[in-house]
Amino acid sequence: MAKASRKRKEPGSNADGAAEFGRLSLEQFLPYRLSVLANTVSRDVARMYDERFGLSVPEWRVMAVLARYEALSAVEVAGRTAMDKVRVSRAVARLLRAGVVQRATDRTDRRRSELRLSARGIAIHAQIVPLALSVERELLSVLSAEECRSLDLLLAKLQARAEEIEGMGP
């Protein structure tokens, strides 16, 4: 009886996750909320990449890491973009066709390829960066500086934990 009288939770706002006396509310279920949020944000940025540059998200990710670490192999790109090598292979193929990326074969290991942005790729990247950052800024504009720090920490903790859990399964 005492339990039933504790403070009522508002729907959609629940710090304890989706549990409520053993029932489950999809809207409050963390995996669901993360998925919906990531998809909404992803649509926002994907629209920008596509409308203004004809790029997909995987293509943009490849460009972003090549801009920072030049001469990566496809596998290294995969490692830095959280994509598998099949996706990278396909994204790179399109970027090569578009003249955004250049490929050379590694001299000492002829299986590896060295990927770099072309001059054109560098120029396009330079145009996208401020737009990408402004989308991020607009998203974060509803948070205080303190909340941004908090978010950063929480996402890092959850990512680490999710990977631990994943490692336990397969």
Added chain:
Amino acid sequence: MAKASRKRKEPGSNADGAAEFGRLSLEQFLPYRLSVLANTVSRDVARMYDERFGLSVPEWRVMAVLARYEALSAVEVAGRTAMDKVRVSRAVARLLRAGVVQRATDRTDRRRSELRLSARGIAIHAQIVPLALSVERELLSVLSAEECRSLDLLLAKLQARAEEIEGMGP
């Protein structure tokens, strides 16, 4: 000069988002981090649904809302699961075949169908709920109660903002 000497950021930990003197770090870019986290978590839970019940995430979502609000139409299910009606239609078709969901035609509007969990569906749902909640609990186990509340608030704010931004485009 003074600026260059301020406290160094550790890589991957950046409360200001991905911006750093106009450059962009993919690992710190919020849309990227959300996408990677949501995908990691999603794989974790999808594996559980699939291995133990042969269900996909869309199917599970349909079951979850039908367990809570019985006799929904497909469009209502779509609204409550953040899926489009095509996805719902396909998920429902599989659930019907599996005998998990029952469908009746609405008497007053013969376009609508009334979807409900079957007895079998209710039984399966009752088995999944504790597992789903335990995955969520394991994920949240690295956060304090205070951090859970904080996460809840941050996700809600970001979701609302992301939808605002989405609404501005198309």
Added chain:
DNA sequence: GCAATATAGTTTCAATTGAAACTAATGTGA
């Protein structure tokens, strides 16, 4: 009452995706 329009839900078609098979090159152990 009925033409025009809107809504519920399904189907079709093309694009995206992941897993597994594959090719080519490198590394390893007897």
Added chain:
DNA sequence: TCACATTAGTTTCAATTGAAACTATATTGC
């Protein structure tokens, strides 16, 4: 040195997906 395993990257195949077209029913304006 030569079989065997490993790694880089691509291709193939089947499943998933979204957009648009489609069917059937309901609503609206006249």
